[in-house]
Amino acid sequence: MNLKDKMVVITGGARGLGFAMAQALESKGAIPVIIDLDQGQIDYALGQLSNAVGYCANICDQDQVSAVFQKIDDDLGALHAIINNAGITNDGLMLKKKGDVLQKMPLSEFQSVIDVNQVGTFLCAQEAAAIMIKNQFNGVIINISSISRAGNFGQSNYSASKAAVVAMTTTWSKELAGFGIRAAAIAPGFIATEMTKKVPESVLTDITKKIPAGRLGKPEEIANGALFILENEYFNGRVLEIDGGLRL
Numbered sequence: 001m002n003l004k005d006k007m008v009v010i011t012g013g014a015r016g017l018g019f020a021m022a023q024a025l026e027s028k029g030a031i032p033v034i035i036d037l038d039q040g041q042i043d044y045a046l047g048q049l050s051n052a053v054g055y056c057a058n059i060c061d062q063d064q065v066s067a068v069f070q071k072i073d074d075d076l077g078a079l080h081a082i083i084n085n086a087g088i089t090n091d092g093l094m095l096k097k098k099g100d101v102l103q104k105m106p107l108s109e110f111q112s113v114i115d116v117n118q119v120g121t122f123l124c125a126q127e128a129a130a131i132m133i134k135n136q137f138n139g140v141i142i143n144i145s146s147i148s149r150a151g152n153f154g155q156s157n158y159s160a161s162k163a164a165v166v167a168m169t170t171t172w173s174k175e176l177a178g179f180g181i182r183a184a185a186i187a188p189g190f191i192a193t194e195m196t197k198k199v200p201e202s203v204l205t206d207i208t209k210k211i212p213a214g215r216l217g218k219p220e221e222i223a224n225g226a227l228f229i230l231e232n233e234y235f236n237g238r239v240l241e242i243d244g245g246l247r248l
Helices: 018-028 037-049 062-076 108-133 154-177 201-210 219-233
Strands: 009-013 031-036 055-056 083-084 095-098 099-102 140-144 183-188 238-241
Touching: 009 018, 009 062, 009 108, 018 031, 018 037, 018 219, 031 037, 031 062, 037 055, 055 062, 055 219, 062 108, 083 108, 083 201, 108 140, 140 154, 140 219, 183 219, 219 238
Parallel strands: 009 031, 009 083, 031 055, 083 140, 140 183, 183 238
Antiparallel strands: 095 099
8 A cells, every 4th residue: 555645543543652653654645543532632642743633532432433433534535544553451360369368350340451452443443444445445454462462461351352353353354355455463562652651660671581672662663563564465364473572
């Protein structure tokens, strides 16, 4: 795909990896279309970009997702790609023991991550693909998975959601091929973003020691991966692993 003047939706695009992707897309002449939950953060991000547009919506809410994509279609008249980047963590053990008390992860903590990372990805991809098909564009869906998709201590919810993202990616690459739509995923390792800042420093130091590249990844390195997928029209149904060589 030639990215010049292409409309690319980025969920969670007002900060972190999403914002780095928006910057990378602008550098290629594309028009980033940011969807985020925080209008103030959207306004700040748009102030740092020269040719982007932004919309506020909760990607877990089907009615809001339908409405925002209808507005994007009405306002812009085109949609060529989507990067499903929005995601959260809510780490915790499935079971843990404190003294004689066995504590269970509340379902709400499990479900909150599934709702954003898996359900939100599904809802946004569905609406984006419908617009691409209606307008007869050969589009691209990029889903952001994670190195944790293989399973990671204390991340039952996050790992499950990111494994599901890969399964959906593979499925959509087959289901949407007849419409000229590709689907691919990126599985970042530990990247220097707001999300990793939540990790205790001692834990992050131990993780960094295990990364063959010797450091955390940079947001722009993930953004470059997204550009590769968008521009390489033979990349489809696969996961691009950008993790510095780390294996959990």
